[in-house]
Amino acid sequence: MPKNNNAKQMNMIQAINSALDIKMSQDPDVLVFGEDVGYFGGVFRCTAGLQEKHGLHRCFDAPISEGGIVGTAVGMGAFGLRPVVEIQFADYIYPAFDQICSEAARLRYRSNGDFTAPITIRSPMGGGIHGGTSHSQSPEALFTHIAGIKTIIPSNPYDAKGLLLKAIEDNDPVVFFEPKRLYNGPFDGDLNKPVDSWANHELGQVPEGHYTIDFEKARMHKEGSELTILCYGTMVWVAEAAVRETGVSADIVDLRSLMPLDLETIVASVKKTGHCMILHEATRTSGFGAELSALVQEHCFYHLEKPIVRVTGWDTPYPHALEWEYFPGLERVSKSIIQMMEG
Amino acid sequence: MPKNNNAKQMNMIQAINSALDIKMSQDPDVLVFGEDVGYFGGVFRCTAGLQEKHGLHRCFDAPISEGGIVGTAVGMGAFGLRPVVEIQFADYIYPAFDQICSEAARLRYRSNGDFTAPITIRSPMGGGIHGGTSHSQSPEALFTHIAGIKTIIPSNPYDAKGLLLKAIEDNDPVVFFEPKRLYNGPFDGDLNKPVDSWANHELGQVPEGHYTIDFEKARMHKEGSELTILCYGTMVWVAEAAVRETGVSADIVDLRSLMPLDLETIVASVKKTGHCMILHEATRTSGFGAELSALVQEHCFYHLEKPIVRVTGWDTPYPHALEWEYFPGLERVSKSIIQMMEG
Amino acid sequence: MSSHKSSRKNISNLHVPEPLNRPGDTPDFSNLHMPDLVSDKTHTLPRPDPMVDAYETEELASGLVRVLTLDGRTKGPWDPKLDADTMRLGLRNMMLTRSVDKRMFTVQRQGKASFYMKSLGEEATAVATAMALKDTDMVFPSYRQQGLLLSRGYPLRDLMCQVLSNSGDKLEGKAIPICYSSREKAFYSIGASLGTQMSHAVGWAMGCAYKGTDGVSCAFTGEGATAEGDFHYALNFSSTYRAPAIINVVNNQWAISSFQGIAAGQSKTFAYRGLGFGLASLRIDGNDFLAVYAAIAWAAERARAGGGATVIEHFTYRKEGHSTSDDPSKYRAKEEPDAWPLGDPVDRLKEHLILIGEWDEERHAALEKELDAFVLKAYKEAESFGTLTTETGINPRTMFEKVYEEMPSHLKRQRQELGI
């Protein structure tokens, strides 16, 4: 929690921008590139002003070639730089999949530490902006299956900044997904409410200076006694609303870092509550919820009073018109909580 | 089980070759291409003789470009052909990942059935041939997370032929992984034993003609009462050896089709035995074992007497020199069975 | 040049290309790599036999193939010598496209659609292509070739319902606006992942050759998306298998906020990329309806005769924002669109028709009005099927359909879970 007196109100875009700005100021080896990130400052404005402040050669546009962007970043990383690249939408990370999985993830291992790829790959993820099949995906689970990659997903401005600073300083390749529905406010899945802004949130109070948040350290978003909800990104806010709505006493564990994973916090919570629900927006089958479920039953089998429940996106592409039927929103989560606790 | 009088002894390579040959003979719209599959007949010889028999334009070499191979196959599929392409090693499927996930898997959905991609992507997978990090991978879990793709993994010649014929006839894109360690015989994970051949196995008796095996239909490899082992590919044979070695009475469920999945058979078995073990060679975290574990605990929670156990490859790249320490072999599986049943 | 470049630290030798004009600059295209337009020199570029050796197209790949002069005449060997009716139809199709764009842009601004993309200034590339091809030749558009669909007579209502994602949408709201699909009109399903359609087009063309048909496939990519691997695959595979494909690169100078130089690097032209693969390659004036028509007809003839693929760079200009989500004044000089030295495709064809006495301002104004009314009427009908702000009217059950040919049991279970 931010206790810093130099805190300033920031939305998630500003928090990310601040992290990049600080690192670029501190470390001449940090550079930023990607599609439209230069003069324009990125389609979501996360890199706004960086080219003007730090120079054309430190923040620049790249050809529309996700594979080339990650490939050249790996080369720069091996050389000794710390590139931070942007993939414009997580849905467009697949052309870079080979470079991420076969190269960034493997370079340290196969060279036994002789070469490394200390790169950060930022990318907006998730639905909620009517982006349909190709601007809404949550592909995080894929990366957690690839040994050598770290996968991070913040749920708020404070974490976004601290985790991004950590990611840039980390000597391993990090895939850093930014839930785009949270850029401007903590969307809680209630379509009937006016959109909230970070200005009203403690987690929108972000220190202006440098700080980092460790990976493999979940954030206990809310504490309770009856139910453990494992979630990350947008679903943290849906969980909060659903807990409020249903009145259940729940631990809401915001994982933040999927790989490495803070298993200790998860296990302690489930052992306490005896009930576990897992939320994610991604397609269910082989989503990260599957791994969480497997781990929880492996480590908490004798404490579980009910089957672990996954509330997730369906095993379909993200439909445009039926976005909110796909999204595991407030209604579905609340209903599942009630079913679990009363059923 | 093969009950056909026209059965002939085949290894898995011959069974695959036979499926391709039959389909090419029956259907002029079936064509085969990929790296080295033409004149030479493939580095594992699965397409041997097809060019000579069916013509240069029906079985030919492709540029070394997995993305281009799958991309052109999608276009041919949309046109109305049924291309069967080979990716030389599953480790090299990543350059085609975007074409598989964003295109082949999505074409039917996004066009609401206007265009489809009835293509088959064959690829040898798995370790056991000293192939190291880049010739041993088992990336099946990744594809099960992508709605729109089917993922098939046979464990023996009989299934390989029937499933491949089914895959080619299927109107959805199918990723068909062939456990390369099984091409010539049912490797059971015992390094001290001479290598077995399919000639000695019932499942190496393969009908010469056309037959198909439905997806979403697991094969009960062995039946028992105390333990359910969920597995596929090479691990079926490791499971068999471990069951033999430990003397446990186990259902060995050979999934064959990961997506769609025969949940019914799985659930019935676990409800019967109360114990579930999952085996796969792939890296553990977010492997397909995670999904299986999640499903089993969702559907059999009240029948499970012990935590579900996953015996898998480690969360590391596949090391060259330590291949057998990575491989979830006989010793590890047997030990896990004993721990589970006696612990 | 914009002022903030001064902050560049000069320790670095890293070269990052920059556009000719940024906000605040007075647009100046004199440094554009382009032949001298005033002298009409480019109109003398030869039109070789379509079966010419690919390398002999070198001067066509580095030059600029043109037919219409800037004062409305036609000139040079590439003149397709179309009759007035055909040209008037071309004009009409371009104007229809423009009218639909205008309407749907407004509709999006009213909050009734989530997204839209105009093709203003680039209508010739799509419309002339559709008219030069057979209606059965499969086109593989990026997302800015609605002119293809409209030229082939796709019902306006269907197009609009797709944009509105309503119950009239043939795609049942599955795809985002503008990702049309029409097998009937030989118009391939648009996916939003850039570049992927390029190798599909080559696969389709290989299918045509495999089956011995005389079909041709015709793909489009923006110049920005040529940097994707798929463009490379398309060139490579079409070169290897001599696929009867036409590979169009619409160089509209911008890729969202990145100017064409980010993709081009030190290349003279994008057409030259084709030469690297031994493919016939042309750079053409994309705002010249007749040049586009002539080039496509040439390439189609080559493809049908077994000569393989042709790469065509359409040199044009994106006059509006990238999409409804974009504000181009943030990254380029406001006056750039008007300063574009190759003019506007509608104006240029109109002027030519007037010059040869086959058109006049009154008829033009009347046609414009007629088309606007036609479009509005279609829109009213489309809107009756629902909009984003009302109800889309799409049955949630459809969400689970068409993932696979038959619904696997896990999707049935999920549908049940949703309670529908």
Next chain:
Amino acid sequence: MSSHKSSRKNISNLHVPEPLNRPGDTPDFSNLHMPDLVSDKTHTLPRPDPMVDAYETEELASGLVRVLTLDGRTKGPWDPKLDADTMRLGLRNMMLTRSVDKRMFTVQRQGKASFYMKSLGEEATAVATAMALKDTDMVFPSYRQQGLLLSRGYPLRDLMCQVLSNSGDKLEGKAIPICYSSREKAFYSIGASLGTQMSHAVGWAMGCAYKGTDGVSCAFTGEGATAEGDFHYALNFSSTYRAPAIINVVNNQWAISSFQGIAAGQSKTFAYRGLGFGLASLRIDGNDFLAVYAAIAWAAERARAGGGATVIEHFTYRKEGHSTSDDPSKYRAKEEPDAWPLGDPVDRLKEHLILIGEWDEERHAALEKELDAFVLKAYKEAESFGTLTTETGINPRTMFEKVYEEMPSHLKRQRQELGI
């Protein structure tokens, strides 16, 4: 032409390229797209200033840059005029490479290693490159440039222990044989996924430019792997950012069993691909040590001076199987290697040195013997660290190390699970 082509059904128009020679054919290279070698015409190709406009290299990209004639003389403007000591060192490095290859091939055949890849016939491409670069210029090899490592004095024992995957292996058995890595020798970690190193090289070169060093990166790909997207990315990014990179395409005519035409399609040369991106491009006689040296020196000078990247196609021939897993008699005429019209790189440099009186057969035979003995001695030492058939001596704990910089808890748990 081989007989089975007759079975081709002629309904299809799909063109599938075929090699000049198949098993059973008498090798004939007269249709190879190559300038007339006998007339030595190619020796007159100009050597422009390294800062020349890229497009002016067109004739170098479609021709063949040569220095050594087939009868051992030097000729033409590309002669790097090396002194005899340097040439003798080049000869030695090539012969050392060949000797190591021979030894390790045998070792694999004895079952002591799982895999090996020879570079027979292609030694000049790697050795001359290493000698023309600075030792600090980073090289990004594919897997057939062991000559780079050996020319830079990498200890034989270390190389061999890597192949044996034993306790002397600096990579602790993590990588398959021949996937060497040596930051010390500015030799990038080889990964087995084809092509991926190409964009790494460009990223590295961008790093050099960014930091204002005069470093150059030098990447290698086989001609077959140019079809991967990564090759495209490398050309595109180096063109955009003028990266000081040298992009070598080793066209050894074969990619496992596929002949170069499967990747080339209708391209005249692979060098021409570079021209498509506005990069300086050369095709060179890859069996000509002096031509390789001269071309690399030229490209390095261009890169260091800020002229950006050069694409160099090394026209050579893979005389052996693709790897120890391959049997080339299955897909090409047995006599092809000997019929290759550009000879053998070791023989050609040797003959030149003899012709100018700086070498003789006796010294050559003695050197060969010396090197074989040197290699054998190193091998004996390497073998003492273990082999596949004995014990590799690698601690299983190392399997979990270097996945990440620090071991996350799940890997510690897994290590524990393995009981080590």
